[in-house]
Each structure stands twice: as C-alpha cells, then as structure tokens.
Amino acid sequence: MRMNKKVVAILAGLTVGAMGQVYAASADSFSDVPKDHWSYEALDYLAKEGVIEGMGDNTFQGGRTMTRYEVASIVAKAMQKKDTNFGDKAVLDKLAAEYAGEMDTLKRRVDAHDKDIKELKEKADRFQLHGLARVQMGSDNGLKNDARAWGQEKNGDYNNRFYMDLEGSLKVNPHATARFSIEKNARYRDREYVMKDSVANDPNGVAHKISAPVTGELRDMPDMDTNHSGLVSNIWVELQLGPKHDWYTNIGRKWNGIGMQNLLLGGQVDGIATYHPIEKGHGWWVSAQYWKSSSDCSSFTPVWNSTPDPNDPSKNIYTYDHTDVQVRRAPVNATLDFWGPIGKYVNANVGYTHIVGHKYQENGSGYWYDTKGFVNADLSVKPIKDVTLTGSYVHAFTKQDETYGHGDRDWAFKAEYRGTDLNRVGSYGLYAKYVNLGAFADLGHDDEWSTREPTFTNGVRGWYFGFKCVPAHNVEWETLWAPHLSEQITWNNPVKRHILRTWLDFHF
Incomplete structure (x- = not known):
C-alpha cells in the first residue's frame, strides 16, 4: 500500500x-x-x-x-x-x-475535564467583585462655615480621606442577579476630635449637659456613619422581566439618580424601579419608580416628671420619664421618566415625580409638607466634536418659595470637553459647571461634590471647574476647583465658600 x-x-x-x-x-x-x-x-x-x-x-x-x-x-x-x-x-x-481502548479512555477523561471546567466557570461567573479605591485630599472652608448654622464645625467627611466602594454581584439565574455594595470612609488629616453635646453625671449623680469629644475612631463606627462604615450599605436585586426580558427592574436599597446631572436625586434610595426601551421609540426609554430617599432625620425631646422639693417647695425635683422623638422622614415618591435622542447630536430627558406620602412621620412633620411634586428636564447637545453641553432644570410645586425666595427650583449647566476612558492611558477631559440650587427642589443627595452633605446647605450658587485624566490603566485622576460659591447656610445668612479637591480612583 x-x-x-x-x-x-x-x-x-x-x-x-x-x-x-x-x-x-x-x-x-x-x-x-x-x-x-x-x-x-x-x-x-x-x-x-x-x-x-x-x-x-x-x-x-x-x-x-x-x-x-x-x-x-x-x-x-x-x-x-x-x-x-x-x-x-x-x-x-x-x-x-x-489504540481504540486508549482513545476511548482519553475521550472520557477529556469529557470529564470539560464538564469540570464548565461547572467551575459557571460558579466563578455567579459571584463577581468590582469597585474602586480612592485617595482624596483638599481644602474646603465650607467645613468652618457650617459652624454658623449649627454651633459646631463638621468633621470634613469628604475632604481628606481614603475611600473604598466594593460592589458584588451574585447571579441567581440568567435573568436575576443579587447585588450589594460596601462603602468605607477612612479619614486622615482631620482634627483628632470634634465636640458634641453630651450628658454626664456629677459626683452627686446629677446629670449635666456637657461638651464631649468624638474621636475619628468613633466617627467610623457603624452608628456614627451608617452609609460608609465598612458594612453592607446597599443591597438590591436586578431582574429582567417580560416575555423579551427587557423590563430591567431593581428592587431594594441602592444608589440612584434622576436626570442627566442627578439634579433632583443623586443618593441612596429604597424602592423599586423598572426601565424599558420603548418599542418603535427610536431609541427612547421609559422608567417607572416607586421609592423614598433613605436620608431621614429626627430630633428628640426628653420628657421629665416633676415633684416639689421637700426642702425647698419653690423648686422641683425632676426625674426622667421618656423621650419624644420627632422623625422627619423623606417622602415616598412615584416617578415617571422618559429619555432618548432628538436627532443625531441632541439627547433629552423629561420626568415627573409625585409625592405620594409626604405626611409619613411619627410625632413630627415631613420635609416637604407643602410640596406636591416635581418636574425635571434635561437637554444635552454636542455642537462640535469633543464638546458636550448639558442643561438641567427641576421645579418643585411648593409654597415654600413665598418665604425662601427661589427655593422651589434647581438648575445647572455643564460644558465638557472630551472625556476619560479607563482603557486608554492618556485620555483626559475638562469640564465647567454652574449650579443654582434651591432648598426644596432636592429629594436627596449624598456627595454631590459636597455641596449638600457635610455642610447641610439650604441653597448653593456658583461655578465648579474640573480636570480628569487616565495616567495608568484603570486609574483616573480628577481635580475640582470651586473658587467662589454662595451658600445659604441659614435661611437669611449666606456665606462664601471655596473648594479645592483632588483624588485618585483605582478601579478594579
């Protein structure tokens, strides 16, 4: 042969x-x-x-x-x-x-190995972790301005810190995923302590109001910083519902934003939200949400029992009875939002939020007790290559503007040049943003460049300028400068504030 x-x-x-x-x-x-x-x-x-x-x-x-x-x-x-x-x-x-026998044995071995590899890959795909670690520092005189409103300085949670956002996903089936996030603030270059009102007993056992230090260690404890303490801060489930699995639905507690610049909302919420591409809608989407911000607050009043002092009838002896708690809960809301393209270079977003449960409280009043709802609108235009202009507006249907000026509206304008891509070393972006924020057109923010939360402001007006770039793969460096902000810390006492802040984000 x-x-x-x-x-x-x-x-x-x-x-x-x-x-x-x-x-x-x-x-x-x-x-x-x-x-x-x-x-x-x-x-x-x-x-x-x-x-x-x-x-x-x-x-x-x-x-x-x-x-x-x-x-x-x-x-x-x-x-x-x-x-x-x-x-x-x-x-x-x-x-x-x-060699038939050996070939059959090899085939069984290969099949077994293929099965083991497939099972191992499926198990690995079911659980994934990603997030970022941040190193941040800067200067912010708003931390001192806050003393004019509350009688004490705030501790600068967002100024000088190490921060980590760890997000995990656990795949339930092809159309359901459970997710969680863990956030941790570790502050540095901060004061060793801040003074807080407290109560102590004198040698006779009589309670007195005093000022006591709260150390940086205590500020990182779960009961002092529940959202950034290193414990699970958000947990939610993502579902793909409907016959085509294109109703993308979130249920639980998670970070959420409404609008292109998150002007109405940019923070942690509880509730349900579903997002769906409109059929034959030329790229438009619709979202329906039922939610409340997790940023409630409360105050309390001790209640005392009094009895005449037998040694001095003109005086009373007080004994503690109980504490009345006034809980100001964030309102329960229903939102309907639409967004999509208008032509090749223009995108729009428009929505309405109705306050469903603004009287939801215990022995107190809600935040927006005279507010019925909000409208939000955004328009983004790309007039030339690498340049994007975005305008955003929020109007609150409230009576509060009669007393507090333009507290019923927010608006913001942002100009961006280029942008960053974590996979392209050397990519960069520039931006300038002007904001004019009222006191009652905001349903919740956690760290919108710190214009809301460490200073608890009731209104912000001014310019922000920023630069960001990618110096290494999956590393982003950003610097923010706000040279001249006007903030209404109290209702009739505006102050000036400036911010210079820089941070490195290491994505993983």
Missing part, C-alpha cells in the same frame, strides 16, 4: 517523539530538533496542524519513550483532520483500531 506524505509524517512523529502539554506553531519551536534532522519536515507539518505538541520548555524530546495514551492522542488528533484530507484513511483506521 502506498501512503501519502501526510501519513508518513504521522508515523515519523510516532517514531521519533513524545507529546507534551503546550501547542507548538512549528518545529522551529523545538530547540532540540535541528533543521537538518531527517524528521524536521514531518514534525514541522504536524506541529503546524496541531497534531503534536512540545513539552512546554521549547523542546520535543524525541528520544523519550511514548506511552500508548500519547500515541492514541496523536492518532485521534490526526483523525480529526480528515475533513482536510489529512493522511491515508486506511492507515489511520488501522491505527485507530489498535
């Missing part, structure tokens, strides 16, 4: 060699097979076809004795090439018959 050169190559490979672990592109990959060796051409052919492999160290080790399993593996790979007219079928059939 006459055999073609491909079968001769197979037999040559069986004669001179053993197989190893790593795929070799050609015989050039084998440092121990010189080009003038009689088997070089055959080995070169087999290596290019993927039939034989090296030992993983750039050697072929042709003098090593082969096992029957190794021979069976070469024959099996050669037979897989039959669609490309690889070899003489009669010879391959004889070799296959000779």
